[in-house]
Amino acid sequence: MTDELLERAEALDEADPLAPLRDRFLAPDDFDVVSYLDGNSLGRPLRATEQRMTEFVREQWAGRLIRGWTDGWLEQPQRLGDRLGALALGAAAGQTIVADSTTVLLYKLVRAAVDARPGRRTIVLDTDNFPTDRYVCEAVAAERGLELAWIETDPSAGIRPEQVAAAVGEDTALVLFSHVAYRSGWLADVAEINRIAHAAGALTLWDLCHSAGSVEVELDAWGVDLAVGCSYKYLNGGPGAPAFAYVRSGLQGELRQPIWGWMGHRASFEMGPGHEPAPGIRAMLSGTPPILAMLPLEVNLDLLAEAGIAAVRRKSLLLTEYVIDVADRWLAPLGVEVVSPRDPARRGGHVTLRRPGFEALLEPLWEGGVIPDYRRPDGLRIGPAPLSTGFAEVHRGLSILRDLLEKQP
Structure with missing residues (x-):
């Protein structure tokens, strides 16, 4: 059966002007995360960050020492x-x-x-x-x-x-x-x-x-x-x-x-x-x-x-709108409620989903490589970061969440 939500995610990724920037973020080959949905708690590191810090330690800290304060x-x-x-x-x-x-x-x-x-x-x-x-x-x-x-x-x-x-x-x-x-x-x-x-x-x-x-x-x-x-x-x-x-x-x-x-x-x-x-x-x-x-x-x-905050906000609204649409389609029938504003003028950069028992899903979600955020009582925060998160990545994470909910008694 055709997954319309996946097709939509792929189309959004294809049309996303910020999509090339995702490759700027560091993700080692053995990285076990398949969907990082907690950018509203801790952002991913950039590849350039690793390089810049190494250069700073070798050249400015080691090379200039205390003279760096006047540099x-x-x-x-x-x-x-x-x-x-x-x-x-x-x-x-x-x-x-x-x-x-x-x-x-x-x-x-x-x-x-x-x-x-x-x-x-x-x-x-x-x-x-x-x-x-x-x-x-x-x-x-x-x-x-x-x-x-x-x-x-x-x-x-x-x-x-x-x-x-x-x-x-x-x-x-x-x-x-x-x-x-x-x-x-x-x-x-x-x-x-x-x-x-x-x-x-x-x-x-x-x-x-x-x-x-x-x-x-x-x-x-x-x-x-x-x-x-x-x-x-x-x-x-x-x-x-x-x-x-x-x-x-x-x-x-x-x-x-x-x-x-x-x-x-x-x-x-x-x-x-x-x-x-x-x-x-x-x-x-x-x-x-x-x-x-x-x-x-x-x-x-x-x-x-390079990206511009206006473009970041436009993508953030698209990402959170996609989260809400997926939640309505897949998760609402499983007892999940969207408790974030649906009005984009009143919605920030994350979406909170509520359902009793979410806390018990954190460990299996993490084991499956899906990392959202949890806030008591019963709130699962989905925080896609516009510069580093793609729509297909959101789809992967929420599909695993759906599968886990379907297995719950």
């Missing part, structure tokens, strides 16, 4: 941040910096934001945001004697402007939400939520971990105050790759982040008494930048520059 390493966090801002974030130069982990940067930005709004005692956030975001806000609230105003969000959807309008007020210092909800893939209306928060006098902080490198972001145009995101998902920066922070230029002289280190000083090598923050976005730095760990991100930005 450009010191400027790397800002230089890479500016490039990331231009290619993926819609941010003009001087507002984005690469440093630390997402958690550390969240802490810096939350603390700096609430301290910049003295007299206001409330942080507004939602109950289904990623745990780190919630935990950091809880910690800062405990430190500064603040209160948290929780918005109940549907795990199958995400934060909506009318919910924010009902929660903010003259006591609100900061609102913090994710651009793309980590469970459902819900794409928030950033511009409208910013407008509502600003009308109340609050600052806004957006988590871009599940959107950077997958959907189009316009931080400057949307009026975002602060943002943070990781680089190891769609940006293919590797396990534990450094994160990035965005601070709107008009706020940089007003905010003071709480972790005062020598790299955020106005003159790091003076080694003088007292901390004097560096001008601009460099004040967000604390310790020595992770130069080696930034290399994979730099390589991926080369690829993103």
Whole structure:
């Protein structure tokens, strides 16, 4: 019998302008993965990353040694941040910096934001945001004697402007939400939520971990105050790759982040008494930048520059639409529900499927070379990465999932 879904996948791959880029990713001959569907958790490495890191170790690290700091390493966090801002974030130069982990940067930005709004005692956030975001806000609230105003969000959807309008007020210092909800893939209306928060006098902080490198972001145009995101998902920066922070230029002289280190000083090598923050976005730095760990991100930005974020988003929508179509055709009769937005204007880069008992399928899926992601309760996230995932690969993975479901009692 003809597999219409396979024929469609093959036709989509044939017409995909980004298809040739898949060969740029490293996949050894003995690689046991037949369908990698977790690009929204950890991106694949590029072949050029392996080469670039080897060259760096041999030539710059071994050859230049400590002289590398004056060869450009010191400027790397800002230089890479500016490039990331231009290619993926819609941010003009001087507002984005690469440093630390997402958690550390969240802490810096939350603390700096609430301290910049003295007299206001409330942080507004939602109950289904990623745990780190919630935990950091809880910690800062405990430190500064603040209160948290929780918005109940549907795990199958995400934060909506009318919910924010009902929660903010003259006591609100900061609102913090994710651009793309980590469970459902819900794409928030950033511009409208910013407008509502600003009308109340609050600052806004957006988590871009599940959107950077997958959907189009316009931080400057949307009026975002602060943002943070990781680089190891769609940006293919590797396990534990450094994160990035965005601070709107008009706020940089007003905010003071709480972790005062020598790299955020106005003159790091003076080694003088007292901390004097560096001008601009460099004040967000604390310790020595992770130069080696930034290399994979730099390589991926080369690829993103070649592809263009608009083309990446177009393919992402086609991939997630294909996932939903396959789920409707094959998996819905087996008790699987699509719990991500069907409206492409509200859908990020992944699709969450829900069915009781999915957790028990993780081991056999992995054994069969299919790697999705699981989030409790009962959510299987399908996260095809537009630069490295093909439609036939999605078909292979979901067909194995279907076969396993059919064998379940």
